[in-house]
Amino acid sequence: MKRLVIVGATGMVGGHALRYALEHPSVDRVISIGRKNLGISHPKLKEVLHSNFADCSALAAVLSGQDTAVFCLGTYTGAMPDAEFRKITVDYTIEFARVLHYRLLRAIYPVFRLLFPNFVIRSDDLARAMIDVTVRGTQERGGVIFENRDIRTIVKLQAGVS
Ligand SMILES: NC(=O)c1ccc[n+]([C@@H]2O[C@H](COP(=O)([O-])OP(=O)(O)OC[C@H]3O[C@@H](n4cnc5c(N)ncnc54)[C@H](OP(=O)(O)O)[C@@H]3O)[C@@H](O)[C@H]2O)c1
Numbered sequence: 001m002k003r004l005v006i007v008g009a010t011g012m013v014g015g016h017a018l019r020y021a022l023e024h025p026s027v028d029r030v031i032s033i034g035r036k037n038l039g040i041s042h043p044k045l046k047e048v049l050h051s052n053f054a055d056c057s058a059l060a061a062v063l064s065g066q067d068t069a070v071f072c073l074g075t076y077t078g079a080m081p082d083a084e085f086r087k088i089t090v091d092y093t094i095e096f097a098r099v100l101h102y103r104l105l106r107a108i109y110p111v112f113r114l115l116f117p118n119f120v121i122r123s124d125d126l127a128r129a130m131i132d133v134t135v136r137g138t139q140e141r142g143g144v145i146f147e148n149r150d151i152r153t154i155v156k157l158q159a160g161v162s
Helices: 013-021 056-063 082-116 123-136 148-161
Strands: 002-007 025-035 045-047 069-071
Touching: 002 148, 013 069, 025 056, 045 056, 045 082, 056 082, 123 148
Parallel strands: 002 025, 002 069, 025 045
Antiparallel strands: none
16 A cells, blocks of 8 residues: 655646545555645545645655655646746755655665665764764775765774774
8 A cells, every 4th residue: 555645736737646546456545735725524644734735845744654656736838937947847846856856765665775785874883983973084094985885894993903
């Protein structure tokens, strides 16, 4: 069962997306995010009002634990000046993606860590390595730039010493 977010469900595309999602047997929860109420209720539907898409930071908590998002907020060429068009279609999309992407990564972090151990580092390992390098000096640990695999090596060495 999927938990889905739809942005811009008051619009034509978003409205269709909302109907399909609510009817879909594999979707058990839909969060609609927009600046106006939809004016409908449904057992699977939760509405979140958000007026300023230039800053989506306030949506971080709402986006936590969701599986995916469908972004249908937008406008049409010629409907407004170019700068406004760009703001709505490009800047708002990037800002929403910025907030969503960290939320989603957090949800899949355990799997990500298992599959790509060198792409991630635990906060306590990072902190341990920073202290170790500060105390011993960077030369003893072989350089001034430490990638995740180097940090992991430092943590292992340090664990062997103490
Ligand atoms: N319709 C099509 O066949 C089609 C085909 C290809 C591509 N597209 C693209 O898909 C996107 C959506 O099309 P659509 O036909 O669904 O458009 P629409 O009916 O005009 O809906 C636009 C949606 O974006 C929201 N929105 C617009 N400006 C906003 C702003 N400044 N702040 C917050 N929300 C805002 C609207 O919210 P409010 O209700 O609050 O105004 C509405 O939910 C557009 O970028 C369009 O170019 C559409």
